[in-house]
Amino acid sequence: MRRVLIFVIIFTFLISGCVQQKEDKEDKEIKIGVLVPKTGEFSSAGIVMENAAKLAEKHAKEIFGVNIRVVIADCGDKPETAKTAFVSLAQQGVVAVVGAYSSPQALVVADTANELKVVYIASVASADLESKIREGNRYVFRNAYNTSYWGVLAAEFLRITNAKSYYLIGYDPLRTFNTAMFILIKNSTKAELKGEDWFKSPSVAPEDYKRAVEKALISDAEVIILGDPGATSVSFVREYAMKGGKATIYSVGGTLALMSVLRGLGIDNIAFQAAAIEGEEKTKLTKRYFENYREIFKEDANNYAGLLTYDAILIVAQAKMKGNLIEELEKGSFFGAAGIYTFENHQAQWGSEKLRGSIGIFRSGKVEILT
Amino acid sequence: MISEIFTSAFYTAFSISILLCYRVGKILNLSFASFFTLGAYLSILNPLLAIPFGASAGFILHKLTKKLSIANATIFSLGFAIAIEEILRIYFRTEYIILPVQKITLFGEMVVGSHAISGLISTAFVTIFLCFLLSKKSINLRVMEEDLELAEIYGVRTERLRLIVLTITGTLIAFLGSLHNPGIVYPTLGWQYLIFSVIIATLANIFERAYLFAILFAFVITCLPKFF
Structure with a gap:
């Protein structure tokens, strides 16, 4: 009986030791x-x-x-x-x-x-x-x-390219973000604002971007600033190019900042911002x-x-x-x-010396880094 | 305007497919979202591949849901949709795939070639379906829409009819997916088209002549954004 008791005590200690070890390991994770x-x-x-x-x-x-x-x-x-x-x-x-x-x-x-x-x-x-x-x-x-840094980068792009005019297109589901960005752009550039439009979520109106394209074509702006980081921006750009649009598109990034997407589209003069660009x-x-x-x-x-x-x-x-x-x-x-x-x-601290956003532009099959 | 006409034909065909599944097949077929996406992905290889794959998916869905109530069948179709979506995600891995787009000019308006074909196929489907609906042969379909048990008492082969509806609509949606996609493909692509078509079908279903109202609503809703 005593042997059994000793065995149980030793076994308990061993087990608790293992558990302790496991806990230590978990603590480090x-x-x-x-x-x-x-x-x-x-x-x-x-x-x-x-x-x-x-x-x-x-x-x-x-x-x-x-x-x-x-x-x-x-x-x-x-x-x-x-x-x-x-x-x-x-x-x-x-x-x-x-x-x-x-x-x-x-x-x-x-x-x-x-x-x-x-x-x-x-x-x-x-x-x-x-x-x-x-x-x-x-x-x-x-x-x-x-939000202000998004606007800073877009205004920076207008400045670098010496754009005389621009047109804003927002994405309705991201209205809070887009509105704040647009206000900053308007307040920090001398380029002429040719108009502002918003396209709806594709769940509400899947082809609303086509209407936005027609309005953008009429505006005849030099740069179109696109606030949608999703897939609809690709449909927009493609439709715009198909209808003969010549403006440079500046995108907030996301889908239009992916090299595979840009290569697949094969449309020149699509600029985009990114936290960092490959290269x-x-x-x-x-x-x-x-x-x-x-x-x-x-x-x-x-x-x-x-x-x-x-x-x-x-x-x-x-x-x-x-x-x-x-x-x-x-x-x-x-x-x-x-x-x-x-x-x-x-x-x-975005905009500081050690942390800056990047702007790239797709031309002739490759991305040129502007800033 | 050509583009709007093709688009409204596409939404008419999509919403009539939803109405048919709901009224005859007794299922709100949420799998259509993934059937559409499946078709879009298959168009990378060949758009015609969407036909056998869509038919098979519709057939499998019928087999797996034939004994279920409307509510359970609908939930199952959602799970089926998610399963197809996940398979596509695993198989194709990538986030977005860009497809080449061919432009054509019709009556002075530049449109996407595959969208024009999708519009024509949709128009053909709607025309054939309406002709069928006006013929005497549609009596079985109408009885089944009204009352499933009564249809069985009258000797309508309800299971066979349901199989035909789910297979044909599955084929159609997958094929339309291979043609009417926006040229960028990703696993959740089909949901936006499904949601929009469900809205049209729901509005149309309020009326007795639901299929005719689906045509009207598809046209009005497609053209509405042009005015705002």
């Missing part, structure tokens, strides 16, 4: 939540965000020696679904959450982050998160552009992001939503490695594929 729009209006962007997140998980270990695990949750295309996904990630014990796509989603998630005391980094949306920070929300950061070497991560993405996922890497989600995960990994997450994010600087990030008032 940093869990980072990623809100990805797998379903709904923005699901195409969701694919690249998810791929980029997986790549970040791999690179965090290989480059920074940090063992992270990304936990992906579908945030859909509505604020409510994003909130539910955020809560679910928080319950799984993630140290921070990155992602979500649209501005309304980011705003709701920012509030939830404050309530649950979980750090949230907006990696795509350009919503007015500044007001949340002013109200005392210390849990929200953004490594994506704010640039903003940091040691830039080349690696583009090359490894193509190797693993067999397609061109997305250079905004995907790239910034990748960067956001690596920022969390680097900050967590140094110590207290919020304090490190507020004062530190972090490597990403788009440049070196520092945060001021919780907003990444």
